[in-house]
Amino acid sequence: MADLAGRPLSRLTRRDVALALLTVPAADALASLPGIRRGMLAAGNPLSAAFWSSAEAILHKIADGDATVGDLRTWLEATGTEPNGIIGLHVWDEQSERSQLAAEMHTRLVSHLEERLAAGEIEPDLLAAADPAACQAYIEVQERWMTSALPDGRVPMDVLLDEKDEEFLAEWDAADAEALAAIEALLDRVGDRPRPDEDLQRAGARLRQDIARPGWPGRLLIECGGMRAKDLPADDAEMWLRLAAGVASPEGTDDWGRPGQDDDGEPDETDSEITAICAIDHFDWLAAITALAEGGPGTPASAADLAAYVRDYEPEDPEDPEDADDGPPGGDDEDEDDDFLLADDEEFDDLTMEGLFLPVASLWQVLGAIDDDERLTPLGWWGLPEAMLRVWAPSGGPPD
Numbered sequence: 001m002a003d004l005a006g007r008p009l010s011r012l013t014r015r016d017v018a019l020a021l022l023t024v025p026a027a028d029a030l031a032s033l034p035g036i037r038r039g040m041l042a043a044g045n046p047l048s049a050a051f052w053s054s055a056e057a058i059l060h061k062i063a064d065g066d067a068t069v070g071d072l073r074t075w076l077e078a079t080g081t082e083p084n085g086i087i088g089l090h091v092w093d094e095q096s097e098r099s100q101l102a103a104e105m106h107t108r109l110v111s112h113l114e115e116r117l118a119a120g121e122i123e124p125d126l127l128a129a130a131d132p133a134a135c136q137a138y139i140e141v142q143e144r145w146m147t148s149a150l151p152d153g154r155v156p157m158d159v160l161l162d163e164k165d166e167e168f169l170a171e172w173d174a175a176d177a178e179a180l181a182a183i184e185a186l187l188d189r190v191g192d193r194p195r196p197d198e199d200l201q202r203a204g205a206r207l208r209q210d211i212a213r214p215g216w217p218g219r220l221l222i223e224c225g226g227m228r229a230k231d232l233p234a235d236d237a238e239m240w241l242r243l244a245a246g247v248a249s250p251e252g253t254d255d256w257g258r259p260g261q262d263d264d265g266e267p268d269e270t271d272s273e274i275t276a277i278c279a280i281d282h283f284d285w286l287a288a289i290t291a292l293a294e295g296g297p298g299t300p301a302s303a304a305d306l307a308a309y310v311r312d313y314e315p316e317d318p319e320d321p322e323d324a325d326d327g328p329p330g331g332d333d334e335d336e337d338d339d340f341l342l343a344d345d346e347e348f349d350d351l352t353m354e355g356l357f358l359p360v361a362s363l364w365q366v367l368g369a370i371d372d373d374e375r376l377t378p379l380g381w382w383g384l385p386e387a388m389l390r391v392w393a394p395s396g397g398p399p400d
Contacts, residue, residue, distance in 0.1 A: 001036070009043035013114060014051050014079035014124055021055060022072070026062035033059070050125040054078065080124035080138070081113040087142050090160050101163055105156045112145050173394070179282045180392035182315070183289060187385055190293050195237070199379040203368035204236030207243065210366065217366045220270050224277070224363070226251025240367065240379075244387035247363045248285055250274045273359035280356050282392075287313030288357070289388050297381050302374040303361040307353035 002009050004023065005016035017036070021029040033056060040046055058075045061067035076082040083106060085092055093102060116122050121141060126134035146157040187193075211218035211229050222229055225246030233239040291309035292299050364370045369380030376384075 009040060010045050012040070012045060013081050013117070014047055015076065015081040015110070017047065017051075018055065018076055018079050018082075021059065026059045030056065030059045030063065048125055050128050051079075054128045075128075077138075078124060078127040078130075080117045080122040080127055081110055083109050083113065083142055084139060087139070087146050088157060090146065090157060090164075099163060102160060105160060108150070109142065109145060109156070113141065116141050175282045176392045176394070179286055180389065182286055183385060183388055183392065186290055186293055187389075190385075193293075193382045193385070194378075195382045196378040199368060199377065200236050200240060200383075203379060204239060207239065207367065208232065216270075217363060220273060220359070221246070221363060221366065223270060224250040224274065240383060241387050241390060244364075244367055244369065244383055245390040247277065247360060247367070248280075248388060249391045250277055276356045276359055280360070283313070283315075284310045284353070284356075285388065285391075286315075289385055292376050292380070293385050295376065297376055297378045299376040300374065301361065301364065301370040301376045301380070303354045303357040304350075305374070306357040306361065307350050310353055311348045311350060 001012060001017055001020035004020050005012055007016070017040075024032075033052065037046075037052055054075060058067060058071060061071060073085055077084055083092060092098070092106060095103075095106075098106065113122065117124070122138055123131075123134050127138060146160075147155060149155050207221070211222055211232065218229070221243050222232075223246075225243045227242065227246075233242065287310040288306045290313065291306075292301060361370065361374065364380065364384070365372070365374070367380075367383075368377060369384055371377050
């Protein structure tokens with residue numbers, strides 16, 4: 001244990017002992033507990049009876065197969081120097097998955113907690129007993145450190161959240177690039193889709209009227225498109241594509257994202273619809289657009305139909321000889337974990353997916369992309385794939 005912690009027995013913390021005990025099978029750790037306890041006592045660092053009781057209890061749970069990850073997390077945190085898994089908006093990754101910055105900040109926080117423990121500000125025996133006041137005080141000690149500037153000026157919470165944002169955006173950009181390649185390959189297979197100019201002109205005139213009026217659907221359309229009614233593009237095709245792209249990737253307005261309320265104090269319906277749309281991921285959009293583009297005008301496009309397309313979608317495998325010419329980029333060098341085309345859920349929930357697509361189907365009908373019978377129109381056949389190309393293009397605009 002001293003070797004693992006890198007310090008002598010007399011300075012080992014409860015956290016050091018706990019982490020060491022978890023490196024061996026629980027049965028072996030249990031058998032060693034009496035000797036470890038005697039050795040710590042002889043070194044003048046006996047810890048406490050509450051700690052040893054908690055260690056024995058958690059090791060028995062592990063040995064019996066009854067311990068959960070949450071049980072282990074709670075026990076470690078009760079040592080008084082293990083940071084909580086979640087502090088404010090930050091979630092600590094597992095040690096093996098931490099970035100260099102996260103590892104540095106975690107180590108710094110552990111050192112801070114050791115100092116506060118030595119100063120008597122943290123009471124681990126009360127933490128082990130799940131005392132509410134002690135647990136709250138422990139969280140506050142960590143939150144104060146996370147939101148205070150270090151000597152070099154960095155604020156741990158800020159730099160950690162900024163790093164997470166950068167990681168998320170990088171992953172999202174990679175998914176966009178994969179989706180863009182997939183839909184470009186799809187449209188190559190589908191071939192020419194003529195733009196129905198007369199339908200586009202009629203839809204443009206109707207949309208301008210809808211947007212000029214208060215309420216639904218105009219407000220939702222321009223909020224999704226990140227536009228204002230007075231700034232609509234003069235060109236009907238540009239306006240239509242920007243609005244359609246906004247349906248798939250809501251940009252919002254200056255006050256988007258702040259929970260709205262209607263006159264009765266209930267959540268604003270527009271915000272709820274945007275939230276549903278934002279929950280549709282790359283895989284879901286590609287499944288729906290693939291079915292519509294391949295099916296052509298007249299393809300069923302209700303929310304239930306779109307959900308069914310997602311459920312039944314089987315992305316083409318670029319390593320399959322039959323799909324090699326048509327599928328999205330891939331190969332031996334790609335990390336399977338990064339392939340957004342693989343569905344994560346073993347069980348598909350049709351009703352939930354249908355609920356996410358309900359505002360989409362409604363807005364597509366307003367755009368004229370689907371008709372009153374909830375079937376794809378020639379305008380939708382041309383425009384919806386074009387809008388998705390814009391959504392997934394690196395600049396957020398038309399791809400080169």
